[in-house]
Amino acid sequence: MTDPYPPLEPYRSGHLDVGDGHRLYWETSGNPAGKPALVVHGGPGSGCRAAGRRLFDPARYRVIQFDQRGCGRSTPHASDPHSSLRDNTTWHLVADMERLREHLGVERWLLHGGSWGSTLILAYARTHPRRVSETVISAVTTTRRSEIDWLYRGVGRFFPEAWERFAAYPATEGRVEADEDLPTAYARLTNHPDARVRERATAAWCAWEDAVLSGETGGGARPYGDRPGADRLALVRLCAHYFSHGAWLEEGALLRDAERLAGIPCVLVHGRFDLGGPPDTAWQLARAWPGAELTIVEDAGHLGGDAKRGHVLAALDRFARAESG
Numbered sequence: 001m002t003d004p005y006p007p008l009e010p011y012r013s014g015h016l017d018v019g020d021g022h023r024l025y026w027e028t029s030g031n032p033a034g035k036p037a038l039v040v041h042g043g044p045g046s047g048c049r050a051a052g053r054r055l056f057d058p059a060r061y062r063v064i065q066f067d068q069r070g071c072g073r074s075t076p077h078a079s080d081p082h083s084s085l086r087d088n089t090t091w092h093l094v095a096d097m098e099r100l101r102e103h104l105g106v107e108r109w110l111l112h113g114g115s116w117g118s119t120l121i122l123a124y125a126r127t128h129p130r131r132v133s134e135t136v137i138s139a140v141t142t143t144r145r146s147e148i149d150w151l152y153r154g155v156g157r158f159f160p161e162a163w164e165r166f167a168a169y170p171a172t173e174g175r176v177e178a179d180e181d182l183p184t185a186y187a188r189l190t191n192h193p194d195a196r197v198r199e200r201a202t203a204a205w206c207a208w209e210d211a212v213l214s215g216e217t218g219g220g221a222r223p224y225g226d227r228p229g230a231d232r233l234a235l236v237r238l239c240a241h242y243f244s245h246g247a248w249l250e251e252g253a254l255l256r257d258a259e260r261l262a263g264i265p266c267v268l269v270h271g272r273f274d275l276g277g278p279p280d281t282a283w284q285l286a287r288a289w290p291g292a293e294l295t296i297v298e299d300a301g302h303l304g305g306d307a308k309r310g311h312v313l314a315a316l317d318r319f320a321r322a323e324s325g
Helices: 052-053 088-103 116-127 145-152 161-171 181-188 193-212 229-244 280-288 304-324
Strands: 012-019 022-030 034-040 061-066 109-113 132-138 268-270 293-299
Touching: 022 088, 034 088, 034 116, 034 304, 052 061, 052 304, 088 116, 109 116, 109 293, 109 304, 116 132, 116 229, 132 304, 161 181, 161 193, 181 193, 181 229, 193 229, 193 304, 268 280, 268 304, 280 293, 293 304
Parallel strands: 034 061, 034 109, 109 132, 132 268, 268 293
Antiparallel strands: 012 022, 022 061
């Protein structure tokens, strides 16, 4: 099966006060008595989407989605320049997930996500392994500084003209700090007091991200640039914030500690031609996580497609059958 399940509407939603002035939007769909599964969105700052719940059999799963701090329907929104990002870190998000689990009365849940979502899944599972029943992860990343450097510098070897524009842009807005990497430069610009500077920096960042994905979209769609204005501003501000800090993770810690996750069934699905996140990270994680299953999908990239979706659907259906069997 490669087709997603039919569209599904939430049967319950709300906002959860997680402290620090933040209120997280959450919603549940599917079977209220079904197997709990949490969808962990990417970005950071992409927000949850209706398409995410269509990967789950609605008769067997209780699907839980949430918007991480600063994005989607959570408040305050990071598009507001007056909203502080001080209390928006990987470890705040891990704590938020645990508060949400307790709020919804879930004992253990399956975790599914990709891209940035895979990093957050790993950070949560490392902290709360007894609360994770299984994981299904696509577009695997651990947000090491080496991975960030590849996405915002190394892959420029494939897109030299686009990378030259992206790298040169911060200097057009004023003095560049000595030894300042690009995520840090853009983090500074997306917090600039002048709205025009923030908007231009956001546009430059999105143009680069869309260039990296252009081989998958054919240059037609712009997954970053086509987002609504406020969502685009929040996404770029949060991405630059997280990546300029190395996601507050010790370099390589998620890979190093994956052995702690032995006993948690794990399915990894990664595109062979994911230029933004080459498959070596997925390979390294599969080798470090005892029992992890890795499928590298030929002719697939970061965004997915029928083949990648089919592997994810198959894994989720298998775990649901095992639960009911």
